[in-house]
Amino acid sequence: MADRQLDQFLMEATASDDCSGFTLGPDPLYGLYTSWCHVTGAVPYLEEVFWEGMQGRLSPEPNGLRMKGPAAADYILASYPASV
Template structure:
């Protein structure tokens, strides 16, 4: 992957907002990059090379509230949607030990009463 492709990834998947306290930590940014690669059928580079490529693009991490982030960045676009959908844990029946349909039935009964 070349620096040009990192630039394309950044322009496709990130917005820069100087007047915001938002930012993305490295793991989130790399996960977003992986989603972008999957959607675009590109072979992702290792995380260490990705960190180097970000530095070559002039992006630097800062420490805020005990966490290292790339400030002023927010996720956008198809890769952002893919990353969010695939990084949220699935709610399953084993999480509650109650079948999902039973929970739905209990809520329906409670709303009628």
């Protein structure tokens, strides 16, 4: 079940931009995941379980991932509340 949830998260909340050399680091990626869980109503995995499940799903850094969708907006607003 973890595989399906993580695949859905990557599909709905990230976009691949391999040519840019951009990296979505570990803290923002897990934060985006928890925001995606909040938006979709999914129960988030503990961080250790999340990273175990992400092995083999991401390229080594730079991973070429960018945030997208409602989870990205939720993450940004939660990370920078003074800008609201």
